[in-house]
Amino acid sequence: MQAAEMIEIWRGGRCESLHFGHAVVCDTDGVVEAWGAPNEVIFPRSSCKMVQALPLVESGAADAAGLSERQLALACASHSGAAMHVEAVGDWLKALDLGEEDLRCGCHMPRDKDENRRLTCSDTEPDQRHNNCSGKHAGFLTLNRHLGGGAEYVEVDHPVQIAAKAAFEEVTGETSPGFGIDGCSAPNHACSLQGLARGMARFADPGGDRRGQAMRRLVEAMRKYPEMVAGEGRACTTLMRAMRGRVAVKTGAEGVFVAILPEQGLGVAVKALDGATRASEAAITALLVHLGVLDAKDPVVSALLTGPVRNWRGIVTGEMRTAKGFPD
Amino acid sequence: MQAAEMIEIWRGGRCESLHFGHAVVCDTDGVVEAWGAPNEVIFPRSSCKMVQALPLVESGAADAAGLSERQLALACASHSGAAMHVEAVGDWLKALDLGEEDLRCGCHMPRDKDENRRLTCSDTEPDQRHNNCSGKHAGFLTLNRHLGGGAEYVEVDHPVQIAAKAAFEEVTGETSPGFGIDGCSAPNHACSLQGLARGMARFADPGGDRRGQAMRRLVEAMRKYPEMVAGEGRACTTLMRAMRGRVAVKTGAEGVFVAILPEQGLGVAVKALDGATRASEAAITALLVHLGVLDAKDPVVSALLTGPVRNWRGIVTGEMRTAKGFPD
Numbered sequence: 001m002q003a004a005e006m007i008e009i010w011r012g013g014r015c016e017s018l019h020f021g022h023a024v025v026c027d028t029d030g031v032v033e034a035w036g037a038p039n040e041v042i043f044p045r046s047s048c049k050m051v052q053a054l055p056l057v058e059s060g061a062a063d064a065a066g067l068s069e070r071q072l073a074l075a076c077a078s079h080s081g082a083a084m085h086v087e088a089v090g091d092w093l094k095a096l097d098l099g100e101e102d103l104r105c106g107c108h109m110p111r112d113k114d115e116n117r118r119l120t121c122s123d124t125e126p127d128q129r130h131n132n133c134s135g136k137h138a139g140f141l142t143l144n145r146h147l148g149g150g151a152e153y154v155e156v157d158h159p160v161q162i163a164a165k166a167a168f169e170e171v172t173g174e175t176s177p178g179f180g181i182d183g184c185s186a187p188n189h190a191c192s193l194q195g196l197a198r199g200m201a202r203f204a205d206p207g208g209d210r211r212g213q214a215m216r217r218l219v220e221a222m223r224k225y226p227e228m229v230a231g232e233g234r235a236c237t238t239l240m241r242a243m244r245g246r247v248a249v250k251t252g253a254e255g256v257f258v259a260i261l262p263e264q265g266l267g268v269a270v271k272a273l274d275g276a277t278r279a280s281e282a283a284i285t286a287l288l289v290h291l292g293v294l295d296a297k298d299p300v301v302s303a304l305l306t307g308p309v310r311n312w313r314g315i316v317t318g319e320m321r322t323a324k325g326f327p328d
Numbered sequence: 329m330q331a332a333e334m335i336e337i338w339r340g341g342r343c344e345s346l347h348f349g350h351a352v353v354c355d356t357d358g359v360v361e362a363w364g365a366p367n368e369v370i371f372p373r374s375s376c377k378m379v380q381a382l383p384l385v386e387s388g389a390a391d392a393a394g395l396s397e398r399q400l401a402l403a404c405a406s407h408s409g410a411a412m413h414v415e416a417v418g419d420w421l422k423a424l425d426l427g428e429e430d431l432r433c434g435c436h437m438p439r440d441k442d443e444n445r446r447l448t449c450s451d452t453e454p455d456q457r458h459n460n461c462s463g464k465h466a467g468f469l470t471l472n473r474h475l476g477g478g479a480e481y482v483e484v485d486h487p488v489q490i491a492a493k494a495a496f497e498e499v500t501g502e503t504s505p506g507f508g509i510d511g512c513s514a515p516n517h518a519c520s521l522q523g524l525a526r527g528m529a530r531f532a533d534p535g536g537d538r539r540g541q542a543m544r545r546l547v548e549a550m551r552k553y554p555e556m557v558a559g560e561g562r563a564c565t566t567l568m569r570a571m572r573g574r575v576a577v578k579t580g581a582e583g584v585f586v587a588i589l590p591e592q593g594l595g596v597a598v599k600a601l602d603g604a605t606r607a608s609e610a611a612i613t614a615l616l617v618h619l620g621v622l623d624a625k626d627p628v629v630s631a632l633l634t635g636p637v638r639n640w641r642g643i644v645t646g647e648m649r650t651a652k653g654f655p656d
Contacts, residue, residue: 009582009603011371011508011509011516012371012506012507012508012509012516012518013506013508014369014371014505014506014508014518016370016371016508016582016603017582017583017600017601017602017603018601018602019602020348020601020602041342042344043339043340043342043344104641105640105641106639106640106641106642107640108640117448117449120445120448120449121445121448121449131640177342178340178341178342179340180339180340180341180342180344180645180646181339181340181639181643181645182639182645183639183640183645184639184640185639185640185641185643188339188340190340190342254337254344254345255345272345273345273346273348273602274345274346274347274348274600274601274602274604274607275337275344275345275604276602276603276604279602311434311509311510311511311512311513312433312434312435312436312459312511312512312513313432313433313434313513314434315509315513317508317509317510317511318508
């Protein structure tokens with residue numbers, strides 16, 4: 001099966017650009033609805049951070065370190081590097097008697113406008129706390145303290161990554177066919193899009209066992225602290241706020257987006273074939289409206305999905321649309 | 329015919345994302361080589377700025393205003409808004425007894441890092457000179473002075489835009505099926521990708537008439553002043569420098585790229601179906617190597633096409649490749 005036509009960009013009454021992709025809705029038994037190829041093997045990238053955080057909670061490491069719900073949300077985040085994110089990661093590391101030099105995520109300028117401006121105008125380089133994955137890495141370091149592993153916690157055979165991989169394979173119900181190195185240097189294991197969506201369904205409808213309890217805590221944390229999962233103006237934060245905490249969503253690089261719908265016991269996973277963020281954001285928005293958890297009239301729907309697209313003088317130049325056959 | 333698989337993004341030994349697209353090589357008689365659908369109707373966006381600049385030269389307006397070759401290059405540019413671009417547009421407008429308020433392109437923060445930083449850290453808003461299309465608009469204003477039209481020179485029935493449309497239809501050899509409003513508020517007329525490539529072939533192999541002379545002057549200007557057509561680090565500038573002025577190239581929004589090859593009398597046009605710049609830049613690079621005008625070992629080829637892709641710690645995480653069947 002081929003990728004499906006998913007999101008169209010229109011200008012002057014004509015479809016100017018077109019995004020293909022795959023999308024799957026699952027419950028814990030398997031596929032409920034699908035567009036494109038549900039068995040397509042993908043890298044979930046940052047969309048699976050709540051899976052990578054499971055060992056942190058299940059092992060007892062989170063409780064041993066006294067982590068708050070806000071910190072658990074940050075462990076699942078691709079944050080904007082705003083002052084509040086950077087400070088939270090700094091405080092977290094300090095409580096572990098560690099510093100930003102113990103992180104292995106690398107540095108990049110933060111997406112947050114105010115913090116970016118502060119660094120730029122004071123001639124200050126960003127540090128590793130600014131990396132959008134620094135919360136996940138603080139979680140890795142917390143788990144590592146508990147497991148007693150070495151400093152190079154992003155190596156694929158390190159106890160932290162072995163635990164993350166085991167959780168990933170159990171949750172997706174698949175043996176991962178391989179891994180890539182993510183932007184933040186951690187291994188990212190491949191799975192089918194269906195496996196990712198089924199994993200999200202398990203987070204939506206967790207059991208009463210240790211794993212189920214950990215899943216429930218992580219989803220609760222994401223839903224309660226949407227600003228920690230991404231940041232002001234970002235799709236994850238805006239979508240979760242618009243759905244009033246009923247649903248947890250998470251983006252991943254190269255056009256991935258997932259959603260966890262506890263009320264329906266459903267999980268959703270999207271992959272834009274070309275890796276475009278505008279396509280994955282539009283597609284997950286369309287699917288959330290389709291599944292009845294996002295009001296089609298909410299401003300986030302026009303911001304991320306239907307447009308209008310405006311130019312530098314504010315003139316409407318076009319719109320976005322779901323392609324025929326993809327839900328709108 | 330469908331879009332062709334064009335550019336792949338690899339990670340961990342697996343194709344993570346895939347860009348479809350269309351590409352055409354033409355001489356003045358028609359299609360020489362094609363991938364995907366050469367008859368696909370597209371918006372050329374900024375890739376056709378040298379066509380939109382033809383009336384400026386042909387009418388005698390450029391000579392009447394004493395425009396330099398550097399200014400003609402700027403008329404064909406999507407510049408970075410660096411100080412040199414902003415000053416050049418400012419001086420140009422001043423010589424016309426006009427100011428930036430006479431432009432109709434709108435304002436956006438410049439892509440140039442130094443100028444962006446200067447504005448950000450001095451709390452200064454960008455003005456319309458910073459718009460990447462301000463050189464084209466200075467050209468429109470120069471033509472408008474010559475034609476004696478009204479101030480609203482971006483309206484589709486304004487003499488400036490009527491002249492631009494006529495040149496566009498003559499050069500592409502097609503009646504445009506419609507137009508959209510571009511990011512800079514000027515009309516952008518649709519054509520087939522083949523029509524755009526054939527137009528570029530006409531610029532590559534111009535006649536001795538008034539039009540041919542204007543084409544030759546504009547191509548010369550672009551080839552001599554690659555830094556005015558885009559800016560430091562940008563694909564157009566870097567590619568033209570790597571080819572030592574033998575070829576003129578121009579990018580357009582939503583994944584368009586064109587090339588003019590005077591030595592072969594060829595024109596090239598690329599459209600990434602999904603509108604991705606990384607795909608159009610990679611595809612035009614592959615085609616320029618394929619056509620023998622760009623050395624496969626030039627650093628620009630790894631920068632724009634083959635990678636490696638590195639993460640925030642400088643670790644190689646993957647690579648880009650041309651898809652099977654697309655030239656490499």
